[in-house]
Every structure is written in C-alpha cells, then in structure tokens.
Amino acid sequence: MSVKALIIAAGRGSRLKGLTKDEPKPLIKLLGLSLVERVILTAKRAGIDEFVMVIGYLGEKIREELGDGDRYGVKITYIENREWERGNGVSVLKAKEILNEEFVLLMADHLFDVEILHSLLKTRLEGDECVLVVDKRPPDYIDLREATKVKVRDDKIVDIGKRMKEYDAIDCGIFLCTQSIFKALDESIQDGDETLSGGINVLSRAGRVKAFEIKDNFWIDIDTKSDYNKAEKILCEKLIKPTDGPVSKFLNRPISIRISKLLVRTKIKPNTISILSFFIALLSALFFSLGDYLYIIIAGILSQLGSIVDGCDGEVARLKFQQSDYGAWFDAVLDRYADALIISGMAYGYWLLHSDIKIWIIGITALTGSFMNSYTAIKLDSILINNKNIPRIRFGRDIRLFLIMAGAVLNQIFYTIIIIGILTNAESIRRLYTLRNR
Amino acid sequence: MSVKALIIAAGRGSRLKGLTKDEPKPLIKLLGLSLVERVILTAKRAGIDEFVMVIGYLGEKIREELGDGDRYGVKITYIENREWERGNGVSVLKAKEILNEEFVLLMADHLFDVEILHSLLKTRLEGDECVLVVDKRPPDYIDLREATKVKVRDDKIVDIGKRMKEYDAIDCGIFLCTQSIFKALDESIQDGDETLSGGINVLSRAGRVKAFEIKDNFWIDIDTKSDYNKAEKILCEKLIKPTDGPVSKFLNRPISIRISKLLVRTKIKPNTISILSFFIALLSALFFSLGDYLYIIIAGILSQLGSIVDGCDGEVARLKFQQSDYGAWFDAVLDRYADALIISGMAYGYWLLHSDIKIWIIGITALTGSFMNSYTAIKLDSILINNKNIPRIRFGRDIRLFLIMAGAVLNQIFYTIIIIGILTNAESIRRLYTLRNR
Numbered sequence: 001m002s003v004k005a006l007i008i009a010a011g012r013g014s015r016l017k018g019l020t021k022d023e024p025k026p027l028i029k030l031l032g033l034s035l036v037e038r039v040i041l042t043a044k045r046a047g048i049d050e051f052v053m054v055i056g057y058l059g060e061k062i063r064e065e066l067g068d069g070d071r072y073g074v075k076i077t078y079i080e081n082r083e084w085e086r087g088n089g090v091s092v093l094k095a096k097e098i099l100n101e102e103f104v105l106l107m108a109d110h111l112f113d114v115e116i117l118h119s120l121l122k123t124r125l126e127g128d129e130c131v132l133v134v135d136k137r138p139p140d141y142i143d144l145r146e147a148t149k150v151k152v153r154d155d156k157i158v159d160i161g162k163r164m165k166e167y168d169a170i171d172c173g174i175f176l177c178t179q180s181i182f183k184a185l186d187e188s189i190q191d192g193d194e195t196l197s198g199g200i201n202v203l204s205r206a207g208r209v210k211a212f213e214i215k216d217n218f219w220i221d222i223d224t225k226s227d228y229n230k231a232e233k234i235l236c237e238k239l240i241k242p243t244d245g246p247v248s249k250f251l252n253r254p255i256s257i258r259i260s261k262l263l264v265r266t267k268i269k270p271n272t273i274s275i276l277s278f279f280i281a282l283l284s285a286l287f288f289s290l291g292d293y294l295y296i297i298i299a300g301i302l303s304q305l306g307s308i309v310d311g312c313d314g315e316v317a318r319l320k321f322q323q324s325d326y327g328a329w330f331d332a333v334l335d336r337y338a339d340a341l342i343i344s345g346m347a348y349g350y351w352l353l354h355s356d357i358k359i360w361i362i363g364i365t366a367l368t369g370s371f372m373n374s375y376t377a378i379k380l381d382s383i384l385i386n387n388k389n390i391p392r393i394r395f396g397r398d399i400r401l402f403l404i405m406a407g408a409v410l411n412q413i414f415y416t417i418i419i420i421g422i423l424t425n426a427e428s429i430r431r432l433y434t435l436r437n438r
Numbered sequence: 439m440s441v442k443a444l445i446i447a448a449g450r451g452s453r454l455k456g457l458t459k460d461e462p463k464p465l466i467k468l469l470g471l472s473l474v475e476r477v478i479l480t481a482k483r484a485g486i487d488e489f490v491m492v493i494g495y496l497g498e499k500i501r502e503e504l505g506d507g508d509r510y511g512v513k514i515t516y517i518e519n520r521e522w523e524r525g526n527g528v529s530v531l532k533a534k535e536i537l538n539e540e541f542v543l544l545m546a547d548h549l550f551d552v553e554i555l556h557s558l559l560k561t562r563l564e565g566d567e568c569v570l571v572v573d574k575r576p577p578d579y580i581d582l583r584e585a586t587k588v589k590v591r592d593d594k595i596v597d598i599g600k601r602m603k604e605y606d607a608i609d610c611g612i613f614l615c616t617q618s619i620f621k622a623l624d625e626s627i628q629d630g631d632e633t634l635s636g637g638i639n640v641l642s643r644a645g646r647v648k649a650f651e652i653k654d655n656f657w658i659d660i661d662t663k664s665d666y667n668k669a670e671k672i673l674c675e676k677l678i679k680p681t682d683g684p685v686s687k688f689l690n691r692p693i694s695i696r697i698s699k700l701l702v703r704t705k706i707k708p709n710t711i712s713i714l715s716f717f718i719a720l721l722s723a724l725f726f727s728l729g730d731y732l733y734i735i736i737a738g739i740l741s742q743l744g745s746i747v748d749g750c751d752g753e754v755a756r757l758k759f760q761q762s763d764y765g766a767w768f769d770a771v772l773d774r775y776a777d778a779l780i781i782s783g784m785a786y787g788y789w790l791l792h793s794d795i796k797i798w799i800i801g802i803t804a805l806t807g808s809f810m811n812s813y814t815a816i817k818l819d820s821i822l823i824n825n826k827n828i829p830r831i832r833f834g835r836d837i838r839l840f841l842i843m844a845g846a847v848l849n850q851i852f853y854t855i856i857i858i859g860i861l862t863n864a865e866s867i868r869r870l871y872t873l874r875n876r
Contacts, residue, residue: 081775278850326873329817333870340806344799351798357789358796361782367802368778371809375774378816432771435764 003121005048006099006177008196009108010056010084010091022319024058026108027065028228030096031319032236032264035222036108037064040072041321042326044108046117049074052098053108054091056084070300087194089185095180110232112174112219128180130203131159131210132170135353141230142170146223148197150211155316157209160197169211171197172219180208236261239315243359245423247398248311256311263316270317273309274331280306281338291352293411299349302344308399311336335397336374342404343367343417357412366417368401369424376431383429395427441559444615444632447474447546448522448529453661457768462496464546465503466666468839469673469757470702473660474500474546478510479759481544482554487512490536491546492529494522496763525632527623534620541611545773549669550612550657558614558650568641570595572607575726579668581606582864584661586635588649595647598635607649609635610657616645674699677753685836694749701754708755711747712736712769718744719776723783729790731849737787738846741780745839748773773835774812780842781805781855788851797852804855805864808838814869833865 026036032248033041040051051069055062055078069076078095092105102125104117116133134150135142135159149167151159160171175181181199194318199396203209216417218238222232234256240249263273278301287299317323347363349358361375373395400420407416451463464474478489489507493500493516500516507514509607517532524726530543535614540563542555561569571801572588572708573580596608619637626636631685641647656676656840674695678687690708701711718740725737751769785801788794811833838858845854 034747045746063547160646326870329814329873332817333814333866334812336810337806340802344802347802348799361786364778364782364785364802365806366807367805368775371806372771372774373811374815375816376767376771376810378813401521410690428771432764432768435767 002050003048003102004050004052004099005038005043005104005106006092007051007053007106007108008088008091009062009412010054010059010081011109012057012084013109016225016228022038022058024055024062025222026062030111030222030228030232031261032316033320034065035064035111037072038111038321039108040066040069040074040076042112043104043117044072044074045114045321046121048104048117051076052079052103053077053095054081054097056091059084068199083281083288087189087196087198089189089194089196089199092196092199093182093189099178100179102271103177103423105181107173107175107221108314109222110173110219110364110427111222111235112172113217116172116174116214116217116219117325120174123176123210123212123222125176125178127206127208128178129210130178130181130200131176131212132160132200133172133212133214133219135214136173138170140267141220141227142268143223144170144228147171149220149294152211155211156207157200157204157211158207160200160204162197162211169213172214176212179377193414203219210415220336221376235319242395245394245398247307247402248396251309251402252311254396256308256315260312260315260319261308263312264319268316270313270320270322270327271330273313274327274334277306277309277381278334278338280309281342285338285341288345288408288413289348291349296349296413297412299342299345300405303408304405307398310333310397327364332374336371339370339374339397339400340367340404342401343370343420344418346404346413350417352433356414359417360412362417362421366421366424369421369428370397371423372428373397376428380431380435395423400424439804440488441486441540441542442488443481443535443542443544443547445474445477445491445544446526447500448492448497448519448531449526449547450495450522450662451547454663454666455616460496462493462500462589463660464500466660468666468670469699469705470754471758472503472516473549474504474658475510476549476759477544477546478504478507478512478514478715480552481542481555482512483552483759484559484692487541488544488554489514489519490533490541491515491581492517492519492532494519498523502506505821517752517782519753525627525636527627527632527634528638530634530637531549531620531623531627538617541615545611545659547835548611548657549660549673551655552611554610554612554652554655554657558612561614561618561648561650563614566616567646567648568619568638569617569650570613570638571610571612571650571652571657573610574607575650576608578656579665581661581665582608585609585659586611593649594646595638595642595649595840598638598642598647600635607651610652611659613638613659614650624876650763652731662870673757677756683832683834683836685745685840689840690746690749691838694746694753696855697747698750698753698757700756702752706754708751708760708765709768711751711754712765712772715744715747715751716772716776718747719780723776723779726780726783726846726851727786727790729787733759734787734851735763737783738843739781741846742843743822744776746835770812774809774859777808777812777835777838778805780839781808781858784842784851784855794852798861800852800855804859804862806864807859809865811835811838811862814866818849818869818873833861 010028011389016025027034053076067199081091083090148162148169148171149164150157150169152168184202185199188202204276222228222231240253284302285297287295343363343366347359350359445462454463465472491514497518504514519529519532521528554750584601586609586814587602588595588607588609590606622640623637626640660666678691722737722740725733780803785797788797
C-alpha cells in the first residue's frame with residue numbers, strides 16, 4: 001500500500017508574524033529542520049514517499065527550498081493556490097484532480113509522532129469514509145480557544161467547529177481521506193464556508209467521518225511563538241530514553257541536549273559526533289597512561305566529557321531524522337573500544353608508577369565486567385524485546401564513566417578499577433538471575 | 439485459538455518387531471525421547487497444550503509412561519480402542535464424542551518439523567473442510583511402496599490411496615480436521631474401508647479436503663528400523679547451524695554430536711553442560727597461568743575440548759526440546775567469561791616466565807577483540823534479524839579457541855595472542871563495513 005500525502009502549506013501564519021515576514025511559516029526552522037521538513041520526514045518514516053504540496057504565501061520559497069524531494073528520498077509535486085488568503089478548504093480542493101486514491105492530509109505547521117500515522121494507515125476505510133485524528137485529552141499547551149473541536153458519537157464525528165461550547169475532542173489536523181472530501185468541500189464552499197472543517201462537517205452530517213483517537217502520542221499545531229517554544233521543549237524532552245541510567249538522566253542529558261541544540265543547526269553528522277566522542281575517550285586514555293595525578297584529573301574529566309558527548313550523536317540523529325542501524329552500531333562499537341582504552345590507560349598509568357602487577361589482573365576483571373554489561377544489555381534487549389514487564393535497570397556506561405571521573409579526581413585509580421570490576425560483574429550475575437526467575 | 443491435537447497411538451508397529459515386542463511403538467526411544475514424546479513436544483512448541491490420545495496395543499504402558507501430561511506442561515486425555523487391530527480409521531472415530539471443534543490429527547510414529555504445524559494452524563478452514571499435509575517432492579528415504587499417495591487438483595485432494603500409480607504427492611499423516619471427518623469415517627467403515635484414508639476419500643470426493651504443501655520441512659513415518667536410523671541421522675544433522683564456523687562445522691560438531699547422542703540418554707541438563715564447558719575452560723586458564731610448556735600443551739588441549747563440549751548444551755537442548763532463552767543466555771555469558779579467563783591465563787603464564795609487560799597490552803587487545811566479535815555478532819543478528827541477504831560469516835569462538843590450541847602446542851603464546859588480537863579486531867572493522875555498505 002503506497003499512500004500519498006497532501007500537505008497544506010499555503011497559509012500566511014500571521015500569528016507568527018515576527019518569524020514569517022520574509023519566510024513562509026512552513027520554512028521556519030525548529031531544531032535544525034523546517035516545520036514542513038519535519039512533517040515530510042515524519043510521514044516518510046511511516047512509509048509515505050509521495051507528496052502533493054499546496055503552496056500559496058511565498059510558495060516559491062518553499063518550492064526552492066524543498067525541490068523535488070530528492071534530497072529527502074521522496075517525490076514532491078507542487079500545486080499553487082493563488083487564492084491562499086481564502087479558507088484552507090480552498091487549498092485542499094486544489095488537489096482534487098491530482099489525488100485519485102486514498103490519501104493522508106497533513107498541515108505543514110502541525111508536528112506529530114510517527115506512531116500516529118503508523119496506526120492511521122492501518123485503518124480500513126469503508127466506502128467513501130474519511131478519518132480524522134482527534135485528541136480526547138488535549139495536553140494543556142493546546143490553546144483551546146483557537147482549536148477546532150469535534151463531537152464524537154460511537155467513533156463517528158457528528159459535529160466540528162471552532163465555536164462549540166461542549167465537545168468531546170480536539171481536531172489534530174491529520175486526516176485519512178477518500179475523494180468524498182473534495183465533493184464535500186465543493187458543497188460547503190458553495191454554502192459560504194471555505195474552511196476544511198466546513199467540508200468535514202458536510203461529511204460528518206452524513207455519518208461518513210470516523211474519529212481516530214491519538215491516545216498518548218504527541219502533536220502540536222504551531223501558531224504562536226509560545227507553541228514554537230513548547231514544541232522545541234517537547235522534542236528535546238523526548239530525547240531522554242526510558243533506559244537512560246541515573247547519571248545519564250540527571251547529569252549527561254541536560255548538558256548533551258543543550259549541545260545537541262547547537263549541533264542540529266550545523267551540518268555535523270551523528271557519526272562524526274560518535275568519532276569525536278571516541279577521540280575524547282582516547283585522549284582520556286592517553287592522559288591516564290601518563291600516570292601522574294595532574295594528568296589523571298584531566299583524564300577523568302575527559303572521560304566524563306566523552307560520556308556526555310556520546311549522548312549527542314543519538315540526539316542529533318533523532319532530532320534530524322538521521323537514525324540508522326549502522327549509526328547505532330558504529331556508536332556502540334566505538335563505545336566499547338573507548339571503554340577498553342580508558343581502563344587499559346588507567347592500568348598502564350598505575351603500573352608505570354607502582355610496577356604492581358595486580359593492576360593488570362584487576363584491570364582485565366573490570367574490562368571483562370564492563371564488556372559483559374554491554375553484552376548482556378543487548379542480549380537482554382533481544383530476548384525481552386516483546387516482554388515489557390521486566391524492568392531494564394542497568395548498571396551502565398554512564399555510571400562507569402562517572403565512577404572513573406570521581407576516582408580520578410580522588411587519585412584512587414586502583415580502588416576505582418576494583419569497584420568497577422566488582423559492580424560490573426555483580427550486575428552480570430544479577431541479570432542472569434533476573435532472566436532465570438522471571 | 440487453542441486447538442487440541444488427536445494423536446493415534448493404538449497400532450502395533452509390526453514392522454519394527456524387534457523393538458516392539460514388549461513395548462508399543464510410540465514408546466520407542468529416539469535420541470533420548472520416545473516417538474510419542476517427540477510428537478507431543480513438537481505440537482506443544484506450535485502452541486498446542488491439550489491432547490487426546492487413542493491407545494490400543496499395550497496402551498496401558500503408554501498411559502503409565504506419559505501420565506496426564508503434567509510433566510510436559512500439557513493435558514493428555516486417553517481413549518482406549520480395544521479394536522486396535524482394525525484400521526486406523528476406527529481409532530480416529532473413537533474420539534468422535536470428545537472433539538467438538540477443529541483439531542489437529544497426528545500419528546504417534548510420524549516425526550515432523552514444528553514449522554509445519556505453525557503454518558498449518560494458520561490455515562483458515564471454510565465450512566466443514568479438512569486439510570491434509572502433503573509432500574510433493576518426497577525425499578528419497580520415504581518408502582514410496584508403503585506411502586499413502588494423493589492426487590491434487592487446484593489445492594484440493596481428489597484421490598487418496600496406497601495403490602495409486604499416478605499421483606502428485608505423499609500423505610504426511612498430519613491433518614487439520616473438522617467434525618466432518620467422523621461422519622466420513624462412519625460412511626467409509628460401513629463401506630468396508632476401515633483406514634483413515636478411506637474417510638479422507640469420502641471427503642475428498644465431495645471436494646472438502648485441502649492439500650497443504652510441506653515444502654522443505656522435515657517429516658518421516660517411522661515404520662522400519664531403517665526409518666528409525668534415518669530419523670536419528672536427520673535429527674542430528676539438523677543440529678549443525680548455518681552460522682557455524684569452519685572449525686565448528688568440520689571438527690567440533692562431528693565430535694560434539696557424538697557426545698550429545700550419549701548425553702540425551704541421561705538426565706543431564708543443558709545448563710549443566712554449559713557449566714562443565716566453563717570449568718574445562720577455567721582449568722585451561724589455570725594450566726596456561728602456570729607458564730611451563732608441558733602445562734601449556736595441556737591447557738591448549740583443554741581449551742579445544744571446552745570448545746567442543748560447548749556445542750553439546752545447545753544440541754542436547756534442541757534434541758530434548760529443552761531450549762530456553764535463559765539457557766542460551768547463560769551459555770553465552772559463561773562463554774565470554776571463559777574467553778576472558780583463557781586469554782588472561784595465557785598472559786599471566788607468559789609474564790611469569792618472561793616478565794614482559796607487553797603481554798598485558800596485547801592480551802587486553804586480544805580480549806577486547808574477542809569480546810567485540812561476540813558483541814557485534816548479537817548486534818549484527820538483532821539488526822539483520824529480518825534481512826537474510828547479508829551473509830553472517832563469522833570469525834568466531836570456534837576459530838579463536840582452535841588458534842589457541844594450535845599456538846599452545848607450538849609453544850607460541852606471544853604470537854598467538856598477537857594474531858588473535860589482529861584477527862578479532864580486523865573482523866570487528868570488517869563487520870562495520872559490511873553493515874555500512876549494504
């Protein structure tokens with residue numbers, strides 16, 4: 001099933017005036033990508049690769065910026081709507097001749113989670129029905145005065161409009177449509193209502209609009225600077241993973257997200273950041289291997305810095321839709337080598353000063369334990385992938401590198417390695433028990 | 439969907455006389471499990487946990503042996519057929535009053551791959567249809583003179599019998615049935631044909647028997663000693679994994695399968711074998727750490743022995759239907775520790791004799807490389823799980839331990855560790871390239 005998407009990118013976005021003087025609203029950059037790029041790339045991740053875009057206000061700029069979509073691995077066809085100052089229903093109607101099958105209808109200024117499209121595309125349409133994505137429990141950042149409201153009865157939309165006082169849900173601006181929408185828009189425009197809601201209303205009166213509940217997924221309509229700030233905040237918050245360890249959550253992420261917010265504005269690729277993080281760890285290992293306290297302090301700080309920067313590759317990848325299996329793997333492999341280098345550097349530096357052969361034995365123990373933690377984490381994930389009942393608590397890399405920094409600052413290399421050796425290997429055994437006793 | 443299975447275990451198995459004098463054929467042991475246990479455990483893996491078993495010849499022995507099925511985590515109900523010397527259709531008919539829904543019909547002496555049941559259970563039955571599993575390209579070990587043949591037209595069975603000269607496929611003795619089979623058997627038995635084929639023939643004449651192609655899956659009807667030997671051979675051959683490396687394939691497996699054939703007759707659990715293999719590796723590490731050439735030779739041989747025994751846990755688990763996520767993980771974790779111990783032991787023993795600090799650096803490099811190979815193997819698998827186009831060639835544990843044995847026998851610990859360090863780390867990099875260039 002290859003569904004096309006119709007994106008309405010014709011409006012002026014007058015309430016974002018400051019930002020849209022010389023630039024159409026769809027091209028406003030948010031965390032390194034324009035709003036319309038985010039909509040396209042989200043839809044692409046849901047499997048959509050053909051787009052029809054209705055442009056109007058400063059439409060040429062949009063066409064120039066996005067081109068034929070090649071850069072995004074999709075195909076974009078443009079329709080110009082010179083009457084963009086009329087209602088958005090007029091913009092939708094311009095695509096009437098081009099779209100002959102089921103299509104997804106999206107707004108260039110509405111951001112949303114890809115999961116919504118994933119489920120929406122699985123909906124079976126009966127006859128000439130349309131489906132409207134609605135939010136029954138809109139979060140508090142949705143401006144209810146400006147939102148389009150709907151009444152829902154038995155999964156059907158029965159009324160839609162902005163001025164309703166009693167309503168069941170909010171219109172999220174995401175639709176799965178059949179050609180019936182065009183006929184309905186013709187009718188409502190003749191009746192004087194030029195909004196898309198007008199057309200939907202015609203269909204809903206005939207019982208032909210299904211409501212699709214968004215559940216806990218994220219969506220936002222960016223109309224004001226406050227919406228823009230909120231969207232930025234939420235996209236950043238979503239970067240915190242449920243599997244993040246405590247050091248990552250409370251120390252590394254707050255810093256790495258700040259760095260990532262700068263990095264997304266550049267062309268720096270996630271894999272380049274992985275390499276940078278690896279080189280910071282390599283530098284840390286070199287300083288550790290020199291053995292003197294002053295170098296050890298620098299090495300400890302570098303190791304923690306590497307740990308922080310290590311978060312940025314994934315963050316930038318997710319913010320810019322650049323995630324890849326290869327990237328994730330490349331990062332994981334470099335991290336393991338970085339771990340091995342840092343612990344070896346610590347052991348070598350200590351041995352230089354103290355000529356104590358024990359350091360090699362405990363170094364190998366700590367190295368083995370660190371590897372085992374990373375190893376069992378994937379094993380655990382691949383086994384538990386369909387079993388979300390077991391908590392995935394980790395004694396992970398974030399804690400290890402934090403302990404190394406702390407131990408370095410306190411000049412306790414020997415005991416730091418012993419502690420890491422004990423904790424990592426104990427964690428391996430704990431994970432075995434977890435799996436056995438489930 | 440919880441489908442029951444009807445197992446026909448009433449016959450005498452006269453052509454296996456030597457083996458069935460005091461014992462009914464379903465209880466003949468094959469690689470540690472009786473034939474009927476294999477049928478039950480195969481069906482259980484396909485999700486079936488309720489069984490109805492028709493017993494006849496020495497039926498009490500079967501009932502005594504299997505009990506209520508608790509031991510296998512299933513429920514078994516028995517029906518006695520005192521007329522077991524009549525055709526097998528009579529045995530099937532005995533279950534008429536007990537089975538009121540769709541059920542799977544199996545023979546206690548037919549072994550088969552679980553994949554067949556998995557797909558068969560997904561078949562949608564229309565009305566009172568039955569489905570018969572057939573083999574269009576029977577392997578040469580199937581005795582065509584004794585086999586039941588079928589003619590197939592457009593996925594329907596149109597004729598069935600033993601004496602047919604022209605036929606399209608062989609009846610594999612696995613059925614998905616509705617109640618219609620009982621009515622058909624009533625009819626065919628009245629007409630003088632007491633075989634199950636007789637009943638199927640009644641249904642097929644009415645166009646109500648679908649053919650289900652077995653494709654490349656394994657099945658065998660065990661009627662003679664030669665069938666028995668063939669089944670044993672094939673079940674053992676199936677233990678060789680497509681991911682097995684060259685040393686595993688040509689040296690370890692041939693030996694470990696021989697050991698496993700003895701082990702399946704005992705009550706030794708797969709996890710116990712994993713622990714045994716770990717202790718062999720631990721012993722190898724201890725001998726390596728002593729440093730002298732004689733000890734090193736012993737250590738090298740032990741390391742290879744550990745590698746061979748390491749194959750047995752999985753083989754016994756698969757032969758006895760004892761596979762578990764925990765078992766696989768337990769084995770993997772112990773293997774990683776065993777690897778770390780052996781390389782550490784080698785480094786320590788060398789250092790004792792030569793006091794050369796370089797051995798620790800190259801030891802850590804080899805250890806890191808070994809870990810990386812195991813680490814990237816799971817990462818690779820979890821990423822490639824749905825992409826079978828990329829070959830999963832491995833520089834794996836089998837080769838590493840073989841190199842260690844060879845190096846030990848040649849008294850070249852230093853160079854062995856260097857070679858392992860180079861090869862394992864080169865393999866990590868090669869895998870990164872593989873994934874990047876796909």
